[in-house]
Amino acid sequence: MAHSPSLPDRPRLELDPEMSDEERLAALEEHYADILTVNEELTEQLDAADSRREELREKAETLERENEALKTSSLYIATVEEVTDGEVVVKQHGNNQEVLTEVSPSLSEELSAGDRVAVNDSFSIQTVLDQETDARAQAMEVDESPEVAYDDIGGIDEQIREVREAVEQPLVEPERFEEAGIDPPSGVLLHGPPGTGKTMLAKAVANETDATFIKMAGSELVRKFIGEGSRLVRDLFELATEREPSIIFIDEIDAIAAKRTESKTSGDAEVQRTMMQLLSEMDGFETRGEVRIIAATNRFDMLDRAILRPGRFDRLIEVPEPNFDGREQILQIHTRDMNLSDDLDFTALASQTDGKSGAELESLATEAGMFAIRDGRTEVRMEDFEEAMEKLEEDGDAGDTITSTGYVDYAY
Numbered sequence: 001m002a003h004s005p006s007l008p009d010r011p012r013l014e015l016d017p018e019m020s021d022e023e024r025l026a027a028l029e030e031h032y033a034d035i036l037t038v039n040e041e042l043t044e045q046l047d048a049a050d051s052r053r054e055e056l057r058e059k060a061e062t063l064e065r066e067n068e069a070l071k072t073s074s075l076y077i078a079t080v081e082e083v084t085d086g087e088v089v090v091k092q093h094g095n096n097q098e099v100l101t102e103v104s105p106s107l108s109e110e111l112s113a114g115d116r117v118a119v120n121d122s123f124s125i126q127t128v129l130d131q132e133t134d135a136r137a138q139a140m141e142v143d144e145s146p147e148v149a150y151d152d153i154g155g156i157d158e159q160i161r162e163v164r165e166a167v168e169q170p171l172v173e174p175e176r177f178e179e180a181g182i183d184p185p186s187g188v189l190l191h192g193p194p195g196t197g198k199t200m201l202a203k204a205v206a207n208e209t210d211a212t213f214i215k216m217a218g219s220e221l222v223r224k225f226i227g228e229g230s231r232l233v234r235d236l237f238e239l240a241t242e243r244e245p246s247i248i249f250i251d252e253i254d255a256i257a258a259k260r261t262e263s264k265t266s267g268d269a270e271v272q273r274t275m276m277q278l279l280s281e282m283d284g285f286e287t288r289g290e291v292r293i294i295a296a297t298n299r300f301d302m303l304d305r306a307i308l309r310p311g312r313f314d315r316l317i318e319v320p321e322p323n324f325d326g327r328e329q330i331l332q333i334h335t336r337d338m339n340l341s342d343d344l345d346f347t348a349l350a351s352q353t354d355g356k357s358g359a360e361l362e363s364l365a366t367e368a369g370m371f372a373i374r375d376g377r378t379e380v381r382m383e384d385f386e387e388a389m390e391k392l393e394e395d396g397d398a399g400d401t402i403t404s405t406g407y408v409d410y411a412y
């Protein structure tokens, strides 16, 4: 606490009747000078008091604002489920309570199902939350009805059968498992090289069971959402329960569930926390109803075995690179909508593409189509495939790799 400065002494004028006029004048002049000094001191003190008052005023304002903020009740986060004329159904996160609330016509135009909003105690919508800043929305890809069907996937019929048995049947006919007295697999892990159809498989099951497909990429959790990993994993399971029936698909699970390394950097600790959250979500999974979980990895060897224990990812399905028949089927699938010439020999193409993944075969078909178009034709011929094959080989030799999405990634 600052002490108040003491006031300067009051100047005294001492005049003696015996004094001569000169002496009086000198005394008066001295007194006047004293008065000026005191005046200066007082002015300084006044200025100091003024700035202190300003300081205190600002402090009071800050405290007042904080007080106001404390008095204002917090808002709750909810997701919009349905929008009708002037009315909106929102579901509060956390307790899943669904409420019908009224909104102004302009707000009802702004809102659509799936939006995140902040609601007050009486469920009136206060703000529509910005999707851009919503890590949950960014980290998860939600697809209400993916378009992939089982017959869009070639060469992995056995894997399709296994996935249907482990994921589709428990969703569609849970009573069969109950009657037989067996627990369906908790989680299914698809492992195998990139671009072999793992994501497609997960999407196809979601499509076939009319389940919502919710994808989260392990690598993004680690790279983009540092510090938020475990919260996002919790949100992922929460969202899946809200949207059931649903399929959770965790791609590149090795990014969050790799074997423990010796290094103890903070990054590792964060990844570890994310994995622990995933394990605890999976352990409490039986009560989750119509939610199935599929994960995928290209690096099976790197996985921490803890995630493969019973009750977690306890059904492993290997998705290999396509064999000869598989390549033929995949090429047929990706040329289904093309205008093909009669000379097109799928058997020859399948034998020339040994070692290629489904994604690479898709690129080959697209590239062949491009050659035909460049040549002014709509019909795609065997020669287009041969040229496409050469081009893709050259691109590969030049250091480019074809990614599982079928796009060319340039290696720098």
Ligand SMILES: Nc1ncnc2c1ncn2[C@@H]1O[C@H](COP(=O)(O)OP(=O)(O)OP(=O)(O)O)[C@@H](O)[C@H]1O
Pocket (backbone or CB within 6 Å): 152, 153, 154, 155, 156, 193, 194, 195, 196, 197, 198, 199, 200, 201, 251, 296, 297, 298, 330, 333, 357, 358, 359, 360, 362, 404, 405, 406
């Ligand atoms: N077996 C397949 N049948 C038909 N198309 C396939 C097959 N495998 C891959 N593709 C094509 O390659 C694309 C990428 O495949 P997908 O994303 O399913 O591979 P992935 O195994 O999940 O790869 P990654 O491990 O890199 O995520 C698909 O969209 C599809 O067009």
